[in-house]
Amino acid sequence: MHDIAFIRANPEAFDAALARRGAEPVADKLVTLDAKKREATTKVQAAQSRRNEASKAIGQAMAQGDKEKAEALKAEVAEIKASMPEWEESAAAAGAALDDMLARLPNLPAEDVPQGADEEDNVEQHQWGTKRQFDFEPKEHADIGPALGMDFETGAKLSGARFTFLRGDIARLHRALAQFMLDKQTRENGYTECNPPVLVGDDAMYGTDKLPKFAEDSFRTTDDRWLVPTSEVPLTYSVAGEILPDLDQPIRMTAHTLCFRSEAGSAGRDTRGFIRQHQFEKVEMVSICRPEDSEAEHERMTKCAEGILEALDLPYRRMLLCTGDMGFGARKTYDLEVWLPGQGAWREISSCSNTGDFQARRMNARYRPEGEKKTTFVHTLNGSGLAVGRTLVAVMENYQQADGSVAVPEVLAPYMGGVTELGRIS
Numbered sequence: 001m002h003d004i005a006f007i008r009a010n011p012e013a014f015d016a017a018l019a020r021r022g023a024e025p026v027a028d029k030l031v032t033l034d035a036k037k038r039e040a041t042t043k044v045q046a047a048q049s050r051r052n053e054a055s056k057a058i059g060q061a062m063a064q065g066d067k068e069k070a071e072a073l074k075a076e077v078a079e080i081k082a083s084m085p086e087w088e089e090s091a092a093a094a095g096a097a098l099d100d101m102l103a104r105l106p107n108l109p110a111e112d113v114p115q116g117a118d119e120e121d122n123v124e125q126h127q128w129g130t131k132r133q134f135d136f137e138p139k140e141h142a143d144i145g146p147a148l149g150m151d152f153e154t155g156a157k158l159s160g161a162r163f164t165f166l167r168g169d170i171a172r173l174h175r176a177l178a179q180f181m182l183d184k185q186t187r188e189n190g191y192t193e194c195n196p197p198v199l200v201g202d203d204a205m206y207g208t209d210k211l212p213k214f215a216e217d218s219f220r221t222t223d224d225r226w227l228v229p230t231s232e233v234p235l236t237y238s239v240a241g242e243i244l245p246d247l248d249q250p251i252r253m254t255a256h257t258l259c260f261r262s263e264a265g266s267a268g269r270d271t272r273g274f275i276r277q278h279q280f281e282k283v284e285m286v287s288i289c290r291p292e293d294s295e296a297e298h299e300r301m302t303k304c305a306e307g308i309l310e311a312l313d314l315p316y317r318r319m320l321l322c323t324g325d326m327g328f329g330a331r332k333t334y335d336l337e338v339w340l341p342g343q344g345a346w347r348e349i350s351s352c353s354n355t356g357d358f359q360a361r362r363m364n365a366r367y368r369p370e371g372e373k374k375t376t377f378v379h380t381l382n383g384s385g386l387a388v389g390r391t392l393v394a395v396m397e398n399y400q401q402a403d404g405s406v407a408v409p410e411v412l413a414p415y416m417g418g419v420t421e422l423g424r425i426s
Contacts, residue, residue, distance in 0.1 A: 001102055001103060001358065001361035001362040002014075002102050002105060002108075002358075002361070003357075003361065004030065004034050004098070004102070007027055007030050007031065007034075008031055008034065011027035011028065011031060012027070014027045014108070015027045017108040017109065018105065018106075018108065020108075020109050020113075020115060020323045021106050021108075021109060021323050021324070021326075022117075022323070022324060023105065023106065026101065026105065029101065030098065030101060030102065033094050033097050033098040033101065034094075034098055036090070036094040037091055037094035037095045037098055040087050040088075040090040040091035040094060041091045041095075043087045043091075044084060044087045044088055044091055047080050047083065047084050047087065048084075050076075050080060051077055051080045051081065051084075054073045054076050054077045054080070055073075055077055057069075057073050058070050058073045058074060058077070061073060100212075103206070103212060103213075103362070104212065104213060106328045106329070107209075107328070107329050107330055107331045107355060107356065107358040108331060109323045109326065109331055109332070110331045110332040110354070110356075112332070113320070113321070113322065113323055113326065113331070113332050114320060114322045114323070115322060115323055116322025116323055116324045116325065117322070117324040118322075118324050118325055119321075119322075119325045121322040121324060121325070122319045122320065122321050122322050122325055122335070123319065123320045123322070124317055124318070124319055124320075125317075125318040125319065125320055125334070126317065126318055127315070127316070127317040127318075128306065128309070128310060128315065128316055128317070129309075129310070129313065129314065129315030129316060129339075130315060131315050131339055131341065132315075132341060132398055134341065134400075134402075135402070136402045138341040138342045138397065138400060139342050139397075139400065139404075140273065140340075140342035140343055140397065141273055141274060141340075141342060141392075141393045141396040141397050142272050142273035142274070143342070144342075144396060144400055144404050144406070145170070145273070145274065145396065147404055147424045147425070148168075148169075148170045148396075148404075148405075148406065148422045148423070148424065148425065149166060149167035149168040149169065149170040149171065149422075149425045150164060150166060150170055150274060151164065151165040151166070151167060152164055152165075152273075159278075159279075160278075161271065162263065162271070162276065162277050162278045163277065163278060163279060164274055164277060167425060168425045169416075169419050169422050169423075169425075170392075170422055172416060172417075172419065173392060173395070173408065173412070173416065173419075173422060174281075174388060174389070174392050175415075176412045176415035176416055177388050177391050177392060177395070177412070178256045178281060178283060178388045179256075179415050180308075180311075180411065180412055180415055181256070181283040181308055181385055181386060181388070181391075182254065182256050182283055184307065184308060184311065185254045185283065185285060185304060185385050186254060188307075189252075189304045189307070190252055191252045191253060191254035191285060191304075192251075192252060192253050192254070193254055193255065194231075194235060194238075194253050194254065194255045195255060195257075196231055196234035196235060196238070196255055196257065197228075197234055198227060198228045198231070198234075198257050198258055198259075198260075199221065199225040199226070199227060199228070200225060200226050200228055200233055200234055200237070201224075201225060201226070202224070202226070203237070203240070203363075204226075204233050204234060204237040204240070205218070205226050205233060206362060206363075207236070207237050207240050207359060207362045207363030208232060208233045208236050208237055208329070208359055208362075208363070209328055209329035209355070209358065209359055209362060210226075210229060210233060213328055214229075214328070216262065217229065217261055217262055217263065218260070218261065218262060219260045219261075219262055219278075227260035228257065228259060228260065229259055229260060229261050230257075230259050230282060230284055230382075230384075231255040231256075231257040231259070231282070231284040231286075232284055232286055232382040234255075235253045235254075235255055235284060235286040235382075236286050236288075236359060236363075236380050236382065237363055238253070239251070239288055239363075239365045239378070240363035240364065240365055241363065241364050241365070242365055242366070243366050243367065243368055243375055244288070244365070244366070244367040244368070244378065245367065245368065245370075246367065246368065246369055246370040247288070247289060247290050247293075247367045247378065248370075250287045250288060250289035250290075250293060250297050251287065251288040251289070252285070252286070252287050253285075253286045253287075254283060254284060254285050254286070254385065255283070255284055256281065256282070256283045256284075256388075257281070257282065257284070258279060258280075258281055259279070259280050259281065259282050260278060260279055261278060261280075262278065263276060263278065273393070274389050274390075274392065274393050275347065275389075275390060275393060277389060280387065280388070280389045281387075281388040281389060282384055282386070282387050282388060283384070283385045283386060283388065284382065284383070284384060284385065285301055285304060285305070285352075285381075285382065285383045285384070285385040286380070286381065286382050287301060287380070287381040287382075288365070288378050288379075288380055289378065289379050289381070290367065290369075290376075290378070290379065291356070291357065291376065291377075291378075291379050293379070294354050294356065294379035294381060295354070297354075297379075297381055298332065298334075298352065298353075298354040298381055301352050301381055301383045301385075302318065302334045302336070302352040302383065304383075304385055305336055305350040305352055305383055305384060305385045305386060306318070306336060308385060308386050308391075309336065309338060309349070309350075309386070311411050312391070312394075312395065312409050312411060312412075313398075313409065314338050314339070314391075314394050314395070314398055315338070315339040315398075316336050316337060316338045316339065316346075316349070317336070317337050317339075317346060318334055318335075318336055318337075319334065319335045319336075319337060320332075320333075320334060321333040321334070321335055326353075327351070327353060329353070329355045329358050329359060330353035330354065330355055331353075331354055331355060331356045331358065332353065332354045333351060333352065333353040333354075334351075334352045334353075335348050335350070335351050335352075336348070336349055336350040336351075336352075336386075337349065338390070338391075338394045339394075339398070340393065340394060340397045340398075341397050341398060342397040342400070343397070347390070347393075347394075348390075349384070349386050349387055349390045349391060349394060350383060350384040350385065350386045350387065351383065351384055352381070352382070352383030352384070353381065353382055353383065354379070354381050355379070355380050355381065355382070356379050356380075357377040357378065357379055357380075358380075359380045360377040360378045360379065360380055361377055365377065365378050365380070366378060395408075395409060396422075401421070404424065405421045405422060405423045405424070406421060406422040407420065407421050408420050408421055408422070
């Protein structure tokens with residue numbers, strides 16, 4: 001959510017920043033709605049004040065025996081009461097229209113976010129690792145997976161397209177990856193492990209900018225709850241409505257959860273394989289911090305995600321997303337793209353975003369600086385540390401062997417109970 005006070009004071013700057021994201025100018029409309037809301041609210045407040053004064057004066061006039069004055073005051077109070085619903089309705093309507101328009105506007109990009117239309121305009125920051133050289137033609141995970149227990153047919157039989165049934169050691173490797181990620185984020189990187197609900201209400205989805213814009217991309221239950229698209233939603237919303245203490249250190253949370261996305265906006269993309277599923281697992285990172293700390297926290301969070309890829313010895317590159325490819329709620333985003341030799345392409349495996357105070361305003365999350373009475377909106381950040389299924393895909397393609405088996409990365413040995421490679425299941 002945007003600060004209407006900022007928009008009133010800087011309409012041209014606001015429209016210019018929106019234009020960088022391809023949005024039409026709206027500052028004039030917002031300021032007009034805000035003026036209507038404030039005018040109607042002022043009338044309501046003035047009417048309430050006068051009604052209270054007149055009601056008090058009625059008693060005084062009656063005590064003094066001035067019936068004429070008392071009757072005149074009663075008539076005035078009645079007129080005020082009759083007029084107030086119209087003013088209150090006007091204030092509410094203008095406020096609702098203003099909030100709805102604000103809720104549908106994307107976050108403003110940070111100054112150092114490159115201008116661009118789509119992923120072709122993203123800027124590579126650095127690469128890490130060496131691409132493996134194979135003495136055979138490497139295959140895509142969808143081709144080697146079925147023999148190893150990655151069962152697409154049974155998943156489709158049970159639930160339809162974009163669901164997968166994992167069996168045997170590949171299911172264990174999937175679990176091992178999640179446990180390894182959690183251990184690294186908690187034991188080495190200072191994140192507190194959480195186990196949040198994966199069903200949330202409208203307020204949590206709205207507060208984390210998933211509603212109203214992305215309703216079609218999420219699954220809703222018959223009792224009006226939402227299956228979380230990522231644990232960013234419950235982790236971030238856990239501080240909604242709070243006034244936190246000084247935040248001399250960021251609040252850092254992580255969780256491994258199931259995630260659900262309808263992928264309504266991704267029709268036809270990655271329909272083959274395990275890349276884009278309706279149900280998937282992710283280890284999420286969320287930070288809540290002071291505004292002056294969020295840029296450094298963003299760098300730190302991204303490095304925590306990079307550390308997982310480096311420990312697994314998976315080549316990757318960091319991309320700074322341009323204005324046209326950045327998510328709705330982000331003011332700045334780094335994507336980590338892992339190298340998949342079977343596809344011969346870089347594919348996103350983590351997205352780490354700084355949302356500034358965009359989400360905090362929507363969910364009214366603030367903190368009180370030490371020694372001050374005034375509160376300030378926090379900054380929120382979120383990132384994948386990592387997407388578990390996509391990491392499994394990366395391991396399969398990078399660690400595949402000529403006979404179709406897949407070697408298990410050494411760092412996962414403590415989680416695999418002596419299993420050193422995935423072989424054909426019987």
